[in-house]
Amino acid sequence: MADTLVLGIDPGSHRLGYGLVIRRGNKYVHVAHGMVKAPSTALLPERLRVIADGLEKVLAAHKPDVVALEQAFVSRDPHAALVIGHARGVAMLLAARAGLTVVEYPPAVVKRSVTGNGRAEKAQVGAMIQRMLGLAEPAQEDAADALAVAITHANATGLAALLKRA
Amino acid sequence: MADTLVLGIDPGSHRLGYGLVIRRGNKYVHVAHGMVKAPSTALLPERLRVIADGLEKVLAAHKPDVVALEQAFVSRDPHAALVIGHARGVAMLLAARAGLTVVEYPPAVVKRSVTGNGRAEKAQVGAMIQRMLGLAEPAQEDAADALAVAITHANATGLAALLKRA
Numbered sequence: 570m571a572d573t574l575v576l577g578i579d580p581g582s583h584r585l586g587y588g589l590v591i592r593r594g595n596k597y598v599h600v601a602h603g604m605v606k607a608p609s610t611a612l613l614p615e616r617l618r619v620i621a622d623g624l625e626k627v628l629a630a631h632k633p634d635v636v637a638l639e640q641a642f643v644s645r646d647p648h649a650a651l652v653i654g655h656a657r658g659v660a661m662l663l664a665a666r667a668g669l670t671v672v673e674y675p676p677a678v679v680k681r682s683v684t685g686n687g688r689a690e691k692a693q694v695g696a697m698i699q700r701m702l703g704l705a706e707p708a709q710e711d712a713a714d715a716l717a718v719a720i721t722h723a724n725a726t727g728l729a730a731l732l733k734r735a
Numbered sequence: 736m737a738d739t740l741v742l743g744i745d746p747g748s749h750r751l752g753y754g755l756v757i758r759r760g761n762k763y764v765h766v767a768h769g770m771v772k773a774p775s776t777a778l779l780p781e782r783l784r785v786i787a788d789g790l791e792k793v794l795a796a797h798k799p800d801v802v803a804l805e806q807a808f809v810s811r812d813p814h815a816a817l818v819i820g821h822a823r824g825v826a827m828l829l830a831a832r833a834g835l836t837v838v839e840y841p842p843a844v845v846k847r848s849v850t851g852n853g854r855a856e857k858a859q860v861g862a863m864i865q866r867m868l869g870l871a872e873p874a875q876e877d878a879a880d881a882l883a884v885a886i887t888h889a890n891a892t893g894l895a896a897l898l899k900r901a
Contacts, residue, residue: 612837613827613837614827614828614830614831614837615831617824617827617828617831618828618831621828621832641817643813643814643816643817646813647809647811647812647813647816648809648816650809650813650814650816650817650820651807651809651816651817651819652820653817653820654816654819654820654821654823654824655821655823655824655827657817657821657824658783658820658821658822658823658824658825658828659824659825659828661779661780661783661821662780662783662784662787662824662825662828664780665780665781665783665784666784666787671778671779671780
């Protein structure tokens with residue numbers, strides 16, 4: 570089986586974090602990560618346009634095999650959920666247009682997958698990602714979240730492949 | 736001042752209603768309306784792709800001057816708000832990519848603008864739209880909502896133009 574290149578995305582309406590990871594045996598190979606930032610004073614449609622353009626560049630440059638997202642956490646603030654929904658919709662649209670499957674993982678699964686603890690703090694997740702991927706410095710928060718969900722999917726597919734072989 | 740062609744959109748994750756209206760003096764001229772439907776069993780990213788493709792065809796065919804949306808009603812169900820946000824984000828992105836301004840009106844303003852009553856029932860709004868635009872039959876609900884917000888913006892711009900002249 571060819572190695573799967575997973576693009577993790579942490580979509581927001583002001584910035585979008587992304588992280589690209591390959592699983593190779595027991596190791597995760599870091600390919601790239603970064604953030605797309607929209608001009609903070611721009612209106613929402615224009616911010617979405619900037620974020621979409623940036624994400625399209627990432628898709629074109631890296632040609633990932635699959636897109637992984639964290640399931641949105643909606644229990645508190647419906648207005649925040651609405652705005653996050655806008656950014657997620659844009660990310661999903663571009664993934665679908667690129668012919669990619671979108672997989673989603675609950676936040677607790679992502680945390681557990683990276684740290685072993687479903688209730689880990691953000692800092693723990695960031696530190697663990699830095700170590701797993703051998704990054705010289707910690708990724709910025711949105712990019713770290715994107716790498717975390719990419720690792721979660723790489724891990725899940727790795728397990729599925731191992732189980733198939735067994 | 737050239738007549739402004741307003742595209743009203745009622746975005747949803749299963750179907751998107753649209754309606755195109757021009758204001759000419761005291762009258763509203765109906766240009767077109769309809770719905771884009773996504774396959775109901777498809778996953779969200781694929782549904783957004785189908786809806787985006789349909790909306791792009793509408794934008795290319797009619798070349799509207801501005802896009803009008805109802806502000807989303809978020810007070811009850813955060814999960815519903817999240818999903819509606821996905822569809823709204825797609826609509827906003829395509830509007831921004833077409834170089835169009837997106838204007839938003841609260842639901843009560845749309846109802847008042849069409850019927851004179853901010854708490855009008857859906858059926859009243861639909862009947863009023865049919866009469867104002869001289870439609871042979873009532874538009875389907877999502878398309879009727881899209882026509883209603885298009886009329887609201889055409890009305891608001893008409894007033895603004897009159898005030899400017901005065």
